[in-house]
Amino acid sequence: MIEQVEEFLQKSFSHFLIDQDKKNSNIPHFYIKPEGIVPIIQALKEHKTLAFQFLNDLTAVDWLGTNISTRFEVLYLLKSPKNQHFQIQLRVPVEEGDSVPSITSIFKGANWPEREVYDLFGIEFLNHPYMERILLPDNFVGYPLRKDYPLEGPGQDYLIENLLEIHTKEDITEGI
């Protein structure tokens, strides 16, 4: 199955493919340029034998601080129910500030997941019908799932480990 997908992508969309080392993953994956994601998903969905009809998952990963040069990757998980529910993953490397074309015109269900990625990672999707925050309030500052966003929220730049020290140095007699 994976050979057929690879052959199909190489034949029709070789100019959109990025040649990059494969990850150690349980799902076969391909690296795609952002501008190629809409035609490729459209073609995979409408292909008679491959028939990747189901968008299984849509998310992103932040690679800040690793040896991977591109900051983010948007991950699309597609499933082909006709072929024993075979799954492939399309990975779109994105730099900070870049945007990715939306696939809501192909899969209606991509609407909220794309908004979620925008909300938590700050990756914008072009031609999305309603690109706004979904889980967090509109006046929220920052994108929580980015690696440079502290777990405790902004404004508290100390680590939990330093808390003990901060508290021991506190003058509790102050104000008495």
Next chain:
Amino acid sequence: MYEKTQAHFESKFKKLPEGHILVNLGPSHPATHGILQNVIQLDGERIVDSESVIGYVHRCFEKLGERYDYNQFLVCTDRMNYVSTPMNNIGWILAVESLMKIEVPDRVTYVRMIIAELSRIMDHIVCVGILGVDIGAFSGFLHLFHQRENIYQILEKLTGARLTTTFCRVGGMERDIYPEFEAEVKLLCKMLRPALKEFNTLLIRNKIFNERTAGIGGISQEDAISYGYTGPNLRATGVDWDVRKDKPYMFYDRVDFDIPVGEDGSVLHRTLVRMEEMEQSIRIVEQLINKFPSGAYHADMPNIFLPEKNRVYNNMEELIYHFKIIMHGIKVPAGEHYFATEAANGELGFYIVSQGEKTPWRVHVRRPCFWYYQSFPDLIRGGLLADSVATMSSLNVIAGELDC
């Protein structure tokens, strides 16, 4: 959040036609079961348009998952779908175990499967029971909730908690089952069948219920697939996808069960599918409990599974392992893994990116609710306001899972 919704709806519904009104259902409303807000534009009693606002119980578990180690994240999965917590635990632990390629003893898998199926029954009881309550039938709910309480008591004896079970551990279970477990599960199965039958006569075969739910809130197969529906809501449209059959995990390929499908995806068919799924779950549990294997309740991997307390206090090796696991966590190889299980609401997938450290680099949860709830405005458009309540109940949207 409130400021957002106010400003947003003022701009969206600025030019309301004469006679149209805006109704704010939620975020805390008796008919929503959870913190879900829907702003509905009404023309008389007909729904013209609506907008769902979510995020009221967002805790960003995916961020917490980057700080917690693999066993600690278990408590977050408890709080996702809080109606059937053990299934989330099992989904997460199976994802970690398949990433680490751990083989657990048969006994562990048997207990996990039994608990998973009992939780599925629990979840479906809540869904169909509350649906009845929402449209004015209280008795069916009361009768069936007695059985749910029995399942909760088994869970309580097994794990010490009713809601936040935190049941599994990487490589096994928290503890072995209690001695009366088998007898109690057998008795439960014996009592569940008549209870479901009674519920069928009380509510499902009731003429008013049928007329009230047939044909409303329906969705076509193509739309359901396009929206990413999974689970009973997808099967109600006639698509027979089930992760338990498509990509069998645990021992689902060794047990005999059927996948019920509906026809038009309406509220009635969702309910019927859930009723039949409960029967099938009882079937699975009965097959498992009759050939329950003996053996250990965890894999023999001292570097992963915490040793028993009395041995920690008396043996040096066990003390070292205990210290190493608590302080350094378990070693997970670098790699990426997507593992999906069939939870009560549909495909619950955990996507783990590991860099070989104590904590995952990234955790993503594919929540079934999040995918199908976005179609809610489409489902209720053109219908009556009272039907939207029934549609919401039959979808079984769990706020904790939706917002994650």
